[in-house]
Amino acid sequence: MSKIQMFEKPLGMRDSFPEVNEQKEYIRSTARDFIRRKGYDFIKTPSVEYFETIGKASAIDESSLFKLVDNQGEMLVLRPDMTTPIARIAASKLLKEKNPLRLAYYADVFRAQQREGGRPAEFEQLGLELIGDFSPYADSEIIYTSIELLKDLGVESFRITIGHAEILTAFLTNNTENKEQVETLRQLLVEKNLVGFSQKLESMNLLKEKKERLNKIIDYTIDSNVFSDFRQFLNDDQQYLIDQIVELQELLEFQLNDISIVSFDFSLASHMSYYTGMLFEIHAAGSGFSIGNGGRYDELFKQFDEKVGATGFGIRVDRLLEVLPKVAVEEKHTLLLFDKGSFSKANVLAEARRNVSEYVTLQYAESVNDIEAFKQIFDEVIIVSEGGSVRD
Amino acid sequence: MIELTIAMPKGRIFEEAYKLFVEAGFNLPKEISDSRKLIVEAPGERIQFILAKPMDVPVYVEHGVADIGIAGKDVLLEQHRDVHELLDLHISNCYIATAGLPNTTMNDIAPRVATKYPRIATNFYKEKGEQVEIIELNGSIELAPMIGLADRIVDIVSTGQTLKENGLVEYEKIVPISSRLIVNPVSYRVKSERINAFIAQLKNELNKR
Numbered sequence: 001m002s003k004i005q006m007f008e009k010p011l012g013m014r015d016s017f018p019e020v021n022e023q024k025e026y027i028r029s030t031a032r033d034f035i036r037r038k039g040y041d042f043i044k045t046p047s048v049e050y051f052e053t054i055g056k057a058s059a060i061d062e063s064s065l066f067k068l069v070d071n072q073g074e075m076l077v078l079r080p081d082m083t084t085p086i087a088r089i090a091a092s093k094l095l096k097e098k099n100p101l102r103l104a105y106y107a108d109v110f111r112a113q114q115r116e117g118g119r120p121a122e123f124e125q126l127g128l129e130l131i132g133d134f135s136p137y138a139d140s141e142i143i144y145t146s147i148e149l150l151k152d153l154g155v156e157s158f159r160i161t162i163g164h165a166e167i168l169t170a171f172l173t174n175n176t177e178n179k180e181q182v183e184t185l186r187q188l189l190v191e192k193n194l195v196g197f198s199q200k201l202e203s204m205n206l207l208k209e210k211k212e213r214l215n216k217i218i219d220y221t222i223d224s225n226v227f228s229d230f231r232q233f234l235n236d237d238q239q240y241l242i243d244q245i246v247e248l249q250e251l252l253e254f255q256l257n258d259i260s261i262v263s264f265d266f267s268l269a270s271h272m273s274y275y276t277g278m279l280f281e282i283h284a285a286g287s288g289f290s291i292g293n294g295g296r297y298d299e300l301f302k303q304f305d306e307k308v309g310a311t312g313f314g315i316r317v318d319r320l321l322e323v324l325p326k327v328a329v330e331e332k333h334t335l336l337l338f339d340k341g342s343f344s345k346a347n348v349l350a351e352a353r354r355n356v357s358e359y360v361t362l363q364y365a366e367s368v369n370d371i372e373a374f375k376q377i378f379d380e381v382i383i384v385s386e387g388g389s390v391r392d
Numbered sequence: 393m394i395e396l397t398i399a400m401p402k403g404r405i406f407e408e409a410y411k412l413f414v415e416a417g418f419n420l421p422k423e424i425s426d427s428r429k430l431i432v433e434a435p436g437e438r439i440q441f442i443l444a445k446p447m448d449v450p451v452y453v454e455h456g457v458a459d460i461g462i463a464g465k466d467v468l469l470e471q472h473r474d475v476h477e478l479l480d481l482h483i484s485n486c487y488i489a490t491a492g493l494p495n496t497t498m499n500d501i502a503p504r505v506a507t508k509y510p511r512i513a514t515n516f517y518k519e520k521g522e523q524v525e526i527i528e529l530n531g532s533i534e535l536a537p538m539i540g541l542a543d544r545i546v547d548i549v550s551t552g553q554t555l556k557e558n559g560l561v562e563y564e565k566i567v568p569i570s571s572r573l574i575v576n577p578v579s580y581r582v583k584s585e586r587i588n589a590f591i592a593q594l595k596n597e598l599n600k601r
Contacts, residue, residue, distance in 0.1 A: 159581045192476035192580075195572055199480075263584065283581040288456020289474070290577060 012113040012121025024124065026327055027153060027317055028106050031126055034152045038145055040104040040128055045085035047108070051075035057303045058084040059272040064111040066121075078110035082125060083297065083312060090131045091304035099308075100132030106317075120318055127294075127314035134298070134309030136244060139278050140251035142294060146282065146313045147256065155323055158284035158291075159261055163268025164245055165275045165295070167230070170238045171217050171266070175210040185214075189269040194218065221267040230266065248278060274300045282315065286323035291316055334358055335378040337365040341386040349384060395438040395586055399458035401446035405571055408483040409462045416597035450475055450574060459579035459587065465569045466548060470509045476580055478591060479573035482598065486550035488512060488566040491537075493559065498524070498543045505544045506536035513546040516566050534558040 009015070016024065032042065048068070049055065052075070055065055060080035068076045079085055082105045094101055106126045113121045128145060130138045143160060150158055168189070172182040181204055188197040197218065201211050217233055227242050227249070234242065245264070253259050270279050270293065279295030294313025301308050334353060338346035343364075350360045361378065368374050375381045400406050414420055419436030432441045442458055450473040453461035461475070466488060468477065488509065503524045507513040510528045517524045527542055534554060536542040548569065549555065555562060573594065580587055 157582065159584070161581050192478070192577070195477045195480045263581075281581070283578040285578070285582050288454065288576055288578055 010121075012119055014120055014122070020321070023321055023324075023327065024317060027126070027320060027324070030153055031106065031149060032104075034149055035104045035128065035145075038102075040102040042104050042106070043086065043089065044105070044107065045079065045082065045089065047079060047110075048076050049079055049085060051077045054079060054084050054088065057087070057300065059274045059300075060111060061271075063114070066110045066112050079107075080111050081109055082107050082127060082314065083129060084300065086129050087131075087300050087304055087310070090129075090308075090310075091301060091306040095132060095306070095308065100130060100138070103129045103131070105129075124317035125314045126317055126320075127292075127312060129310060129312035131301075131310040131312075132308050133311070136247045136251060138309065138311050139248050139296060140255065142311045142313055143248075143252060143262075143278075143280060144255045146280075146292065146294065146315070147261065149315075150282070150284070153320065154325060154327075155284055155320070156325070157286075158282060158323075159263065160280055160282055161268055162245075162248070162262060162264050162278055162280045163266055163270075164241065164278050165270070166277060167234075167238075167241045167245065167266050168269055170234055170241060171214070174233065174235065174238075175214045175217075176204070176206060181206075186269050189267050190271050192267075218267050221265050227264075245278065270295065272297075277311070280313070282313075284319075284323040287319045289319055291319040291323060331359055332379045333377075334360045334380045334382065335375065336360060336362050336382050336384055337368075337371075338362070338384045339365050342384040345386075346384040349382070393438060394433070394440050396460060396583070396590065397440050397442060397458045399442045399444050399449045399452040399461040401449050401462060401464070402443050403446065405446065405462060405464065405484045406443070409481065409571060412481060412483060412594070412597065416594050418593070447471075453574050453576050456576045456578055459576055459583060460590070461574045462571055463574050464571055465567070466509060466512070468572060468574070469567065470511050472511075474577065475574040476577055477572050477574050479594060479598070481571045481573060481594075482601065484550075484571045485569070486548050487568045488546060489549045490516075490544045490546050490563045490566065491534075491549070491555050491560045492544040492563060493537050494561045496537075496543060498522070503544075504542040505546055506533055506542035507546040508533055509546055512566065516546065534560055 036042070051065070051067060055062070055067075055075070055077040058080050065080055066078040068078075070076055086103055086105065090101055090103070094103070104127065106124065108122055109125050110122050113119045128142065130142055143162070147160060168186070169182065172185050176182055176185070184200060185197060188200060198215055201214055204211070213233065220229060227246055231239060231242055249264070252262055256262065268279065268281065272293070272295070274297045275295040276299045277296030280293065281290050282292040284291050292313060292315035294311070296309070296311040298309050301310060336346050336350050346362060350362045353360045365371065365383070400409060410420070418434070418439075420434045421432070430443050432443065433439075434441065442452060444452060446464060447467055449458075449461040449463040450467060450471050452458040453475045454473040462481065464484060490505075503522070504527055505513055505517065505524045506527045506529050508529060508531070510526050513526050527536070529536065533545045533547045536545055537560060538558060544563065545560070546566065549562060552562065573591070575587060
């Protein structure tokens with residue numbers, strides 16, 4: 001570790017300058033209006049939680065957690081995601097008051113970065129959680145709302161890819177011998193390392209037909225959107241999973257004008273290990289990284305001793321900023337410069353202009369070092385003096 | 393309109409990969425003569441090639457400025473970039489191995505290993521439970537044992553000729569290496585039809601071999 005420089009910030013921490021901050025504010029307020037009209041209530045949770053509870057329940061890898069110790073010696077974490085704290089509140093209190101429960105958040109989350117100092121370790125996330133509903137209607141509501149929200153915000157070109165955690169697990173379990181093999185293969189699919197997948201499969205001690213079937217499944221998921229093709233790979237007890245995904249597709253077809261932005265890929269696997277049912281990822285042209293993801297996570301509630309269905313999604317606001325067309329803010333900023341004698345007059349003038357929604361900066365002229373440079377920043381400059389106001 | 397951007401490593405892998413593309417039936421310019429050009433277009437396929445340092449290819453693909461890239465498995469193992477690894481092109485086959493002067497063992501007090509691949513080397517010795525000091529070099533790794541900088545090197549071996557010429561012998565094979573087709577996760581979804589068609593055409597040629 002080299003010496004910390006004067007203006008250096010901790011790894012992955014960023015300042016939001018006024019312009020970017022305004023863009024974020026635009027996203028926040030637009031999204032907030034939209035989401036509240038869908039019947040979701042916004043919620044805030046603490047930035048700091050116990051490692052023992054939220055830290056361990058969270059799907060974020062432990063190596064990415066910011067850990068600190070409180071004055072009692074307890075291990076704390078900066079919240080790495082919002083889904084886990086919301087599950088805690090829902091299980092402990094809110095579900096007893098309203099069930100099913102619709103909650104939304106716009107909050108900073110913290111994930112320590114290992115590589116390349118520029119990558120954000122603190123970023124805003126925007127998301128929804130629908131808790132207390134096992135039905136496909138809840139899943140389609142979440143996917144549909146994420147699509148509508150992105151459109152409302154002005155994202156032009158994006159795609160949703162839907163997978164199903166249980167179907168993938170069934171494919172893998174049916175064609176392997178033990179849990180360890182399932183996990184190894186699943187991990188390779190999370191990275192979408194198809195070369196590694198077939199190499200690993202080759203090296204495993206498995207029947208030839210099982211290997212061939214697994215390779216076939218992977219090829220199928222990429223080529224085919226016909227769900228009935230997949231029934232042959234599932235046994236009788238597992239057929240209901242295909243019914244689930246068929247139902248979800250029908251609901252989405254009903255809700256969406258353009259179904260082509262949605263595609264299905266059963267090899268889709270997430271690093272978020274708590275997903276149990278459908279899961280999806282959002283990719284938008286303009287950013288090299290996925291801008292959001294979501295899915296069904298009934299399993300998470302078991303950690304809080306509840307048996308409820310839950311589904312939701314989260315969008316990264318920093319990635320959203322990358323793909324959104326820049327919104328030119330039409331605002332007129334006025335500078336009122338006053339001297340000793342004209343203070344009260346300048347005050348009256350400023351208030352009058354602010355009352356008609358103008359943006360007015362009131363500044364004592366003598367205090368400004370470089371008056372010409374300062375004036376350049378504003379759309380209009382008025383010099384207020386005892387004699388009268390002059391437009392500059 | 394350019395539909396796909398492909399990052400290619402300059403040098404030997406480029407030649408082999410380009411030949412593979414031509415044999416797979418892609419309509420590409422016969423010769424890419426002007427070797428100083430960094431961007432080459434293939435209007436017949438609406439593809440453009442970015443010519444990059446092999447180590448940089450996964451960076452371009454991860455950030456999405458290239459949709460597709462050709463990268464050696466050695467580079468992928470060393471960098472752990474967030475890219476999809478979809479095809480083994482079976483070209484530029486070689487492997488990573490440890491090597492050193494004949495009939496030598498590791499120094500007991502200060503075992504040192506020189507390499508261009510610090511991450512691969514670190515993981516290899518970690519798995520073996522051996523504590524070694526990794527010395528990162530950028531080239532001519534074979535020098536290190538000869539001049540007493542390190543007891544072992546971890547490097548790419550294709551024919552073993554370079555080792556031989558420098559009086560070194562191979563000790564352990566670490567991992568086989570070949571060139572892979574990598575794809576940016578967003579491009580893979582947003583341009584899925586185009587990319588899947590591209591991969592299918594390549595696969596078709598690879599299956600013939």
